[in-house]
Amino acid sequence: MSERKMVHKITHVTVRDVRFPTSLEQHGSDAMHTDPDYSTAYVVVHTDSGLQGFGFTFTLGKGTEIVVCAVRALAGLVVGKSLQEIVSDFRGFYRLLSSDGQMRWLGPEKGVIHLATAAVLNAVWDLWARAEGKPLWKLLVDMDPKQIVSCVDFRYITDALTEEEALDILVKAQEEDQMLKEGYPAYTTSCAWIGYSDEQLKQLCTDALKSGWTKFKVKVGADLEDDTRRCRLIRQMIGPDKTLMIDANQRWDVSEAIGWVSSLAEFKPLWIEEPTCPDDILGHAAISKVRGKFGFPADSCVEDLFFHFIVVILHPFVVMLLPVCPHAGGVGLCELVQHLILFDYICVSGSLSNRMCEYVDHLHEHFTSPVVIHDAHYMPPKDPGYSCEMLESSVKKHQYPEGDVWKQHKNN
Amino acid sequence: MSERKMVHKITHVTVRDVRFPTSLEQHGSDAMHTDPDYSTAYVVVHTDSGLQGFGFTFTLGKGTEIVVCAVRALAGLVVGKSLQEIVSDFRGFYRLLSSDGQMRWLGPEKGVIHLATAAVLNAVWDLWARAEGKPLWKLLVDMDPKQIVSCVDFRYITDALTEEEALDILVKAQEEDQMLKEGYPAYTTSCAWIGYSDEQLKQLCTDALKSGWTKFKVKVGADLEDDTRRCRLIRQMIGPDKTLMIDANQRWDVSEAIGWVSSLAEFKPLWIEEPTCPDDILGHAAISKVRGKFGFPADSCVEDLFFHFIVVILHPFVVMLLPVCPHAGGVGLCELVQHLILFDYICVSGSLSNRMCEYVDHLHEHFTSPVVIHDAHYMPPKDPGYSCEMLESSVKKHQYPEGDVWKQHKNN
Structure with a gap:
């Protein structure tokens, strides 16, 4: 039992559409995005040990439901894997998510599917850091450079940066x-x-x-x-x-x-x-x-x-x-x-x-x-973690369209 | 009544997830897409005149439901507009779909949202050609070059191609x-x-x-x-x-x-x-x-x-x-x-x-x-049209996951 706990097998992935009505006060407005409602597709990765990983991707309101739909599609590739299995081949895990033979047509690594991939990956990084009991930056700083490099998919970039070059650059430059x-x-x-x-x-x-x-x-x-x-x-x-x-x-x-x-x-x-x-x-x-x-x-x-x-x-x-x-x-x-x-x-x-x-x-x-x-x-x-976890009360209140904030907004 | 008919006001947009199990016989397989199930998000634009426009975007199976979700999000920008209104400012219509202040974050003009935009635009082009009683190529050939150019959004491309240059190039080069x-x-x-x-x-x-x-x-x-x-x-x-x-x-x-x-x-x-x-x-x-x-x-x-x-x-x-x-x-x-x-x-x-x-x-x-x-x-x-219309019997049979082809596939 205790050994199974350490493995942290992912049992299910939940995702919610959480939106903040920032456009009401023009927070975040710019020349192209004149009325953003700052939002997230908010992901929780659940494991059999009880440990959870939290992640999200950032959106501007309308269309967040599309990213939520994409996270659900990616979840099928994640459920059943253990954290141990993922971190022992993070590059493979990244490629699994980004290069599915049918789904890569929807990007690849662009737009909605890219945002959804980010939300899932952020949740897995959060899970990893929590499992180690460290904030993510500290997990990375303590990591063997070889392991860091092994997390990166070098497809398409070897003409600009090779694995060997990356290793040479990853020296501890400063103390904390x-x-x-x-x-x-x-x-x-x-x-x-x-x-x-x-x-x-x-x-x-x-x-x-x-x-x-x-x-x-x-x-x-x-x-x-x-x-x-x-x-x-x-x-x-x-x-x-x-x-x-x-x-x-x-x-x-x-x-x-x-x-x-x-x-x-x-x-x-x-x-x-x-x-x-x-x-x-x-x-x-x-x-x-x-x-x-x-x-x-x-x-x-x-x-x-x-x-x-x-x-x-x-x-x-x-x-x-x-x-x-x-x-x-x-x-x-x-x-x-x-x-x-x-x-x-x-x-x-x-x-x-x-x-x-x-x-x-x-x-x-x-x-x-x-x-x-x-x-x-x-x-x-x-x-510990990637600082991704939101207050459950905030999530509930801002869930779109059923949260209190949006019900109220609709009534006004 | 007859005048309203000519306006072709869009009353609703339907979209279906239609997949063909091509991977069973390796049709369409290549080095990156080893098992594609050729699919479409299939769109029908319905108008108050009874005239319909058919359109789709091409996908490889898994994830088509994400594009379907995106088409639904875009439909809100289309319903209520008339064909007349759209074709009198097609550039504006393109920009409306591609530059919504909240949704453009999901692309812009990339991946899922781009595919969904294509499906909707194809259906509108089909509707336009049907309304004129011509195949699309003939609609374009007969069109005043100024109108063709007015359909194109030149944002970001004027350093490569200006409206004036495009006009100079659009001369009738050959008879049909x-x-x-x-x-x-x-x-x-x-x-x-x-x-x-x-x-x-x-x-x-x-x-x-x-x-x-x-x-x-x-x-x-x-x-x-x-x-x-x-x-x-x-x-x-x-x-x-x-x-x-x-x-x-x-x-x-x-x-x-x-x-x-x-x-x-x-x-x-x-x-x-x-x-x-x-x-x-x-x-x-x-x-x-x-x-x-x-x-x-x-x-x-x-x-x-x-x-x-x-x-x-x-x-x-x-x-x-x-x-x-x-x-x-x-x-x-x-x-x-x-x-x-x-x-x-x-x-x-x-x-x-x-x-x-x-x-x-x-x-x-x-x-x-x-x-x-x-x-x-x-x-x-x-x-007449853009040759986008599918046989209703084919659509029904191949709808995912409820069509007969997929129910049968699941049972095997």
């Missing part, structure tokens, strides 16, 4: 102490969603400055006049030495982007994020010629999969030259990403130069181990 | 007569699926040669020894002057692809299709250096959206220089694609040099207006 003491630097996106009024923006910016924030991201792209006014306002409030970034969320054509970015250059943004279609590499290169830096490599991480993050940070070119500034925000993305940036600092980059992580101050109250920010720094989480 | 008389040249993929035995391959190749086929595609990529034997066999049977193409269906890494392609070069394939991840442009360039041509531009059309096809064929570089050899096969893809290639020939390319369309001889018996092949040529369809 500094992180535990000072935390990991963050920037804030909470002050300037596109739907916020100037008054609201000023108030939030004042508060953020008081709390020690030094780096601010502004959503732009819908109206140049508005953008100019808002960027000027923020730059005036934060002064010339603090950092400003702008984010167009894929709104522009290439030529539009070039014009717009030139106009906003006077506010000295550190980068312009997602100026156009994120798949348009040549378009980004053209815009880049006009205006310096992009948050481009980190943009590959929107799905917050361990796999994609690790491939980006281990790329020799990225390790040596490029800034890595991962996205967070949404629902619980800060909770997830903090584990990966700590791993990056301690085991790969060993430096905070050109490194900072996004922070958004929403919805953390729904998590059992919410992120801790101190003086604009992420403080390393200490509870 | 030649197509009506001789049809459009095709190649066959029916002889050499990866799961077929050598005996089966020989028999199918013999039959195809008798029917007048001169161009043959072979699935490769799982085992080099097998591939060598099969390519040799086919090349011997068809002789040195007929055309051979090979298709690896994304199986390889870049370096693997280079090795494999070099080995198979002796059989003189016209192209090697999908040697690696289809998104890896630099990888394709590297492989291309080693071995000539790829069916690459046409690969952008796997979703068979009018939008993507038209953007590819209107690109000045494609018009002047590149072969266009669209994919077909699956369930009903031949039925769809024939309309687009006829439009390409008559209104854009005006030439058959470097033009041929895939043909696969499966599942046509389930359509009300199946494709007509004569002497290895597609003969222009004459029935």
